Amino acid sequence: MAQVNKAKPNKNNEVPKDSENSEAPAEEDAEKKQLEELPPFEVVEGSRIPASSFMFQFKNVEYSSGRNKTLLCYTIERGEGQVFHGYLEDEHVSAHAEEAFFSNVLPQFLTSGPVGVTCYVSSSPCVNCAASIARCLRKNKTVKLRLVVARLFQWEESEIRGALRGISTAGCQLRMMTSADYLYVWQNFVEPDIVLNEEGESEQKSEQGAFIPWEDLEENSRYYEEKLAEILR
Template identity: 85%
Template sequence: MAERNNNSKPNNKNGEPKDPPNNAEEVPEEESAKKKELEELPPFEVVEGSRIPASSFMFQFKNVEYSSGRNKTLLCYKVERGEDQVFHGYLEDEHVSAHAEEAFFSNVLPQFLSSGAVSVTCYVSSSPCVNCAACIARCLRRNKTLKLRLVVARLFQWEESEIRGALRGITSAGCQLRMMKSADYLYVWQNFVEPDIVLNEEGESEQKSEQGAFIPWEDLDENSRYYEEKLSEILR
């Protein structure tokens, strides 16, 4: 499976930060403040009430065994609170210092946990790493009224003993963990995905694909069953 890379980008090709030259001009205060603000932005993107581009969904959520190039995690969430309060959104990480799961359970979900029971379903492109699993388990233990379902497309480095133990840990904490099936893909497509937009010969935007036309790849069901067997072995 593709590894999650948490290394930030070096400042130059040698990986060493450069000191400013002695005769460097002073950066205007307004520009300096803007630069600082950009540097302090969180290393993940939170998109509320929006949709994932279809091509990104089809690539990142494809349940292949060897996920070469799929080094980004997408998390679609549905939060239900009370009888008529339903919230949708998705997170996408860039693997700098926070993964999408950690960002959701540490920064997004707490705003919905102020009072009463909360039911959360997360559709994630891959299962959590050890640190994200620990974050999920802590959240469940601290919030006894939280009901969580985690539905994942692929198992992340499931051969590793630490990962296997982490997955058992979140289920023992109360998380319902399972693999995505055809019906789950269709649900995410209809509720979280938007058609790709391209320009025609006249330079006008047009849809590349229809919103309702989710076409499963040939081995989707076979791969889903394969991962279900692996997950069942891990959780025994």
């Protein structure tokens, strides 16, 4: 999932707005350059996402250059109040996070009884990942899945639209992230960035406390909700 498509205008000539401007400021250029220079790696699994990575990868803007990985945060609920949290991320040359989760992680929790799964994903699944999700749901009827995504990946492509309808038909509740979802993920899956001071000691960035929504978060979310509704209609 290397890139998210640039959305075409709707009937009102509206597209998801990018408060960062089409010409990315110097600070974001540096951030993207740092991300692009990261070496390839296999799917990484953990419990907390660095705050800067979350804010960059989950941003529901049209401008998506540099957002070349998928982050997936999951909550798995089993009987007797058992709740498990975690996240996965991928790199564009490796396996996708969704396929890794539904093929390798989730099966570990399907030994007995019903399972409720909620996945918060930075971008909607590609065709292959959607196929893995649909197979998992068809095979495991006791799984109740909610897939909550920040952006729609190449939503104008007929294969992608069909793949999204396929996972919906298989039983997945698919919707876009709202500000309430962003706040939930921030509180449960994000950790402050740690930097080194002049003495080489680690310290937390003081400005990273509460989640601060970007200007067009809700407007962009509504735009994508309309597009998703059209696809699933």
